[in-house]
Amino acid sequence: MRNLLAPCLAELIGVFFLTFVGGGAICVNELLPAEQKIGLIGIALAHGLALSIGVSASMNVSGGHLNPAVTITMWVYGQMDTAKTLYYIIFQLLGGLLAGALLALVFGWSEALTQAGLGTPHVALHNHFAVHGWQEYFMAIALEIILTALLVASIFGTAIDPRAPKIGGFGIGLTVMADILVGGPLTGAAMNPARALGTGLWEAALKRGMGALSDHFVYWVGPIIGAILAGGIYINYILPEEKR
DSSP states (O other), X not given: OHHHHHHHHHHHHHHHHHHHHHHHHHHHHHHSOGGGOOHHHHXXXXXXXXXXXXXXXXXXXXXXXXXXXXXXXXXXXXXXXXXXXXXXXHHHHHHHHHHHHHHHHHHTTSHHHHTTGGGOOOOOGGGTSSOOHHHHHHHXXXXXXXXXXXXXXXXXXXXXXXXXXXXXXXXXXXXXXXXXXXXXXXXXXXXXXXHHHHHHHHHHHHHTSGGGGTTTTHHHHHHHHHHHHHHHHIIIIISOGGGO
């Protein structure tokens, strides 16, 4: 465990940064007067910048996963052993939960809880389409699969592939920003179970009901499937043969 302490802490801090800044931006947007709201573009920018910096800062320590779906993908394709995978996921979830706790402490008394759920992503396709029940969840999972697949493709293309341009995590952060601009109003565009759980668990605790987590499975199923699919395509068909 001692050899894993540094990378695990890097993953914790990176996910904390993403969750606190991303969720915090949503909370602040809820509290601002109408003429000062940052809106979808501002929220997407906050997530993108936070992830760009978090990945860049942790890349040389832990690989800059900052996402259980990414870590699981690396394990599926033999890039990580089981013990390291479990430690990474535990610390990623802890990072999200610690950030959610701080957001709950700061914003839990305000409209940011009642209206924005502390920045927790939720399925909201029924607000825009005539879908309900299993149809809405099916569409939400499909959307999270697509968004996460694009994210993981950018991770391989800009950080893992030895031919990648030396741009740190900024290509990854820009992908998250673009994904949120598309999927934010529909599913929250989490693409990351740790980000969704980090605020979701505290939202459920403060609202004293598990209804806040009723759609949380979407943010595990969709991102994990999307990440594994994108990782498999990149490793088998795009990555240089000597690196597979």
